[in-house]
Amino acid sequence: xxxxxxxxxxxxxxxxxxxxxxxxxxxxxxxxxxxxxxxxxxxxxxxxxxxxxxxxxxxxxxxxxxxxxxxxxxxxxxxxxx
Numbered sequence: 644x645x646x647x648x649x650x651x652x653x654x655x656x657x658x659x660x661x662x663x664x665x666x667x668x669x670x671x672x673x674x675x676x677x678x679x680x681x682x683x684x685x686x687x688x689x690x691x692x693x694x695x696x697x698x699x700x701x702x703x704x705x706x707x708x709x710x711x712x713x714x715x716x717x718x719x720x721x722x723x724x725x
Contacts, residue, residue: 661721667714674707 644652682700686693 657721657725661718664714664718664721667717668711671707671711671714674710675704678703678707 678700682693682696685696
């Protein structure tokens with residue numbers, strides 16, 4: 644394998660790795676949907692307890708979104724820094 648082919652092979656691996664790293668963004672979207680759906684289900688069953696659980700809702704959404712942002716950061720690092 645010559646140098647040009649090896650460089651192209653490494654470039655291909657970098658793009659594949661970046662694409663796989665972005666799968667975490669889909670997981671974050673699914674996680675936020677599950678969190679919000681379960682909160683809504685619980686709030687409809689017991690409306691008086693819903694305001695007390697609002698902080699837990701926002702913390703759960705923030706953690707899920709943070710993991711999605713981290714996976715996006717890893718994809719950008721693979722694309723442009725490696």
